[in-house]
Amino acid sequence: MPQSNPAVAAHSKSIKIVVVGAGSVGVTTAYALLLSGLAAEIVLIDIDKNRALGEVIDMSHAAHFAQARVRVGEYEDCAGATAVVVTAGVNQKPGQTRLDLIKTNYKVFKSIIPQIAANAPDTILLIATNPVDVLTHAAHRLSGFPVERVIGSGTAMDTTRFRHELGKHFGVNPRNVHAVIIGEHGDSQLPVWSLASIAGMRLKDYASQKGIEYSQDAMDECAKRTRDAAYEIIKKKGKTNYGVASVLVNILKPIITNGDALVTVSRVGTYGGVEDVALSMPCKLNRNGAHQDVPLLLNETEREALRRSAESIREVLDQLEQD
Structure with missing residues (x-):
């Protein structure tokens, strides 16, 4: 059931969180965040807008119980976000190490991180895409944000x-x-x-x-x-x-x-x-x-x-x- 802590509820009234990437991690994160009661608005961004819309429609039925707004957005919708969670990238395959993913996912980051930074210069970036340490470093460089505002999910x-x-x-x-x-x-x-x-x-x-x-x-x-x-x-x-x-x-x-x-x-x-x-x-x-x-x-x-x-x-x- 949704979060009912009054202190948390007070913080959540003006909180917008953006999730970039409508894959399994991104969607599950958005859903868990929805049920947590921590945010008033959750925005899902993905290159496949139709898929993202399908996920949002499904989650909106849970939003009836969680009292939060869930919607599909563009990078312009990162404006005003407390945090932007980045889950976009290629998934790890069986037998593949996290470091094998780096070149492909770095190209993805070169496309998306500058757009996030341009639209939400004061947000906090939370990086979940693997290899997360390398990509946290990349996000820091590509965004120009101070180190404390670029956080990898890490260990x-x-x-x-x-x-x-x-x-x-x-x-x-x-x-x-x-x-x-x-x-x-x-x-x-x-x-x-x-x-x-x-x-x-x-x-x-x-x-x-x-x-x-x-x-x-x-x-x-x-x-x-x-x-x-x-x-x-x-x-x-x-x-x-x-x-x-x-x-x-x-x-x-x-x-x-x-x-x-x-x-x-x-x-x-x-x-x-x-x-x-x-x-x-x-x-x-x-x-x-x-x-x-x-x-x-x-x-x-x-x-x-x-x-x-x-x-x-x-x-x-x-x-x-x-x-």
């Missing part, structure tokens, strides 16, 4: 999956697991084991208090299932959409409500000594965008893994700039 989805896996292993609700995945939203992502906790205790200490054996091999399996989750889902159903849509709405919520929530999202910066790359770290999200206020206290192994993750993205960016 927010991976962090959610990671907490789910750890919650299953330890038999607790994932909401009570405090653990993050940082770095690339992809194969070089890394779990921050040194800071992971349940009930204020390190995982090993929690296991001891609970009377169960702690196994790093089991932890590594949780991390592996997290990393490979998208590949497994795509192999079975051809796409991912529900989880990422929920995560995108979770990112939008503190932006709309000025909530100062900490979420692992991708932002351009310097990571592990590697300059000018977009990778995920915990950021404070509010109406002004994403802010990296406090650096994580990583151990030496994690710092090195973060550097390698940043270098892998930097290599792709260098190649892209040469082509």
Whole structure:
């Protein structure tokens, strides 16, 4: 059922969110946003206007219960948007890595990002198209926006999956697991084991208090299932959409409500000594965008893994700039 929180409702009265891309992720995001009650107006933009119209007509029947307006728009309709969610691009195929997508989706971004920026110079860009870190960097360059207003969904989805896996292993609700995945939203992502906790205790200490054996091999399996989750889902159903849509709405919520929530999202910066790359770290999200206020206290192994993750993205960016 729709969101009924009075504080959220107060914020939503003048909120317009634009979703660019009427594929499975874009449409599911628009629908999840509609039911959340966070926005008064949701605009769907797609090159296939007939498809977008069909989706909007279908969603408008749900809008009867959610009390929000959903419509098809053009890039001019980005004007006044609190945030523009970009999901447009080619989908990842079975056996294909996120980085394989870069050249095709970069061409798409060269077309759409300048149009968004021209019509909504004060909006926040939320990038969901893969490879999300490379394309977050591209969106920053193509829009000319400050880094805090170009946010990639990054490892927010991976962090959610990671907490789910750890919650299953330890038999607790994932909401009570405090653990993050940082770095690339992809194969070089890394779990921050040194800071992971349940009930204020390190995982090993929690296991001891609970009377169960702690196994790093089991932890590594949780991390592996997290990393490979998208590949497994795509192999079975051809796409991912529900989880990422929920995560995108979770990112939008503190932006709309000025909530100062900490979420692992991708932002351009310097990571592990590697300059000018977009990778995920915990950021404070509010109406002004994403802010990296406090650096994580990583151990030496994690710092090195973060550097390698940043270098892998930097290599792709260098190649892209040469082509």
